[in-house]
Amino acid sequence: EIVLTQSPATLSLSPGERATLSCRASQSVSSYLAWYQQKPGQAPRLLIYDASNRATGIPARFSGSGSGTDFTLTISSLEPEDSAVYYCQQRSNWPMYTFGQGTKLEIK
Amino acid sequence: EVQLVESGGDFVQPGGSLRLSCAASGFTFSTYSMNWVRQAPGKGLEWLSYISTSSSVYYADSVKGRFTISRDNAKNSLYLQMDSLRDEDTAVYYCARDQLELRLDYWGQGTLVTVSS
Numbered sequence: 001e002i003v004l005t006q007s008p009a010t011l012s013l014s015p016g017e018r019a020t021l022s023c024r025a026s027q028s029v030s031s032y033l034a035w036y037q038q039k040p041g042q043a044p045r046l047l048i049y050d051a052s053n054r055a056t057g058i059p060a061r062f063s064g065s066g067s068g069t070d071f072t073l074t075i076s077s078l079e080p081e082d083s084a085v086y087y088c089q090q091r092s093n094w095p096m097y098t099f100g101q102g103t104k105l106e107i108k
Numbered sequence: 109e110v111q112l113v114e115s116g117g118d119f120v121q122p123g124g125s126l127r128l129s130c131a132a133s134g135f136t137f138s139t140y141s142m143n144w145v146r147q148a149p150g151k152g153l154e155w156l157s158y159i160s161t162s163s164s165v166y167y168a169d170s171v172k173g174r175f176t177i178s179r180d181n182a183k184n185s186l187y188l189q190m191d192s193l194r195d196e197d198t199a200v201y202y203c204a205r206d207q208l209e210l211r212l213d214y215w216g217q218g219t220l221v222t223v224s225s
Contacts, residue, residue, distance in 0.1 A: 034212075096155055100152075
């Protein structure tokens, strides 16, 4: 079973700063990795799929990179509304979806 | 506009049963596989169950033998029958649309299930 490990657990940054979130897989997942954003009291929202493709309606300040076992979600210039928990997800162990434990992003 | 609306969450005692529903609209429901995912209070996301367009079903080990996923394409609805509920099943339950067997592109708002004596 492939395990996803996200780091850091919590990130506290100011508006306008750049955020870099990491997701590491215990085995290669090729480029089949997705990122989700979950704001308090809301459902998760798909942000990035296939490691680097933005989902419909996602602002250009969100970008993803990586392949194999190491992936990064970058938010280029933070907005106050980017405060959320971010999860990575893979499905190499079909049909099971596996999620990372999440990174909480706080905007100061 | 794609919409998924869950219902059926409630307070139930351990050992009890509950049936969750997910009403889908804004897309051709019968052509998409669907999933249930839950989130315990203050915790991360846990995938529970998958149903294909042909109604093949799969479950996480944590719910296998206790939960049953089903769908009614005529009613554009997804269901989760939950039996033998335990305290640790307390969570918000989400239905989510499967995209290309790789990701979950739309999620409902969730329904809260509380299991407690």
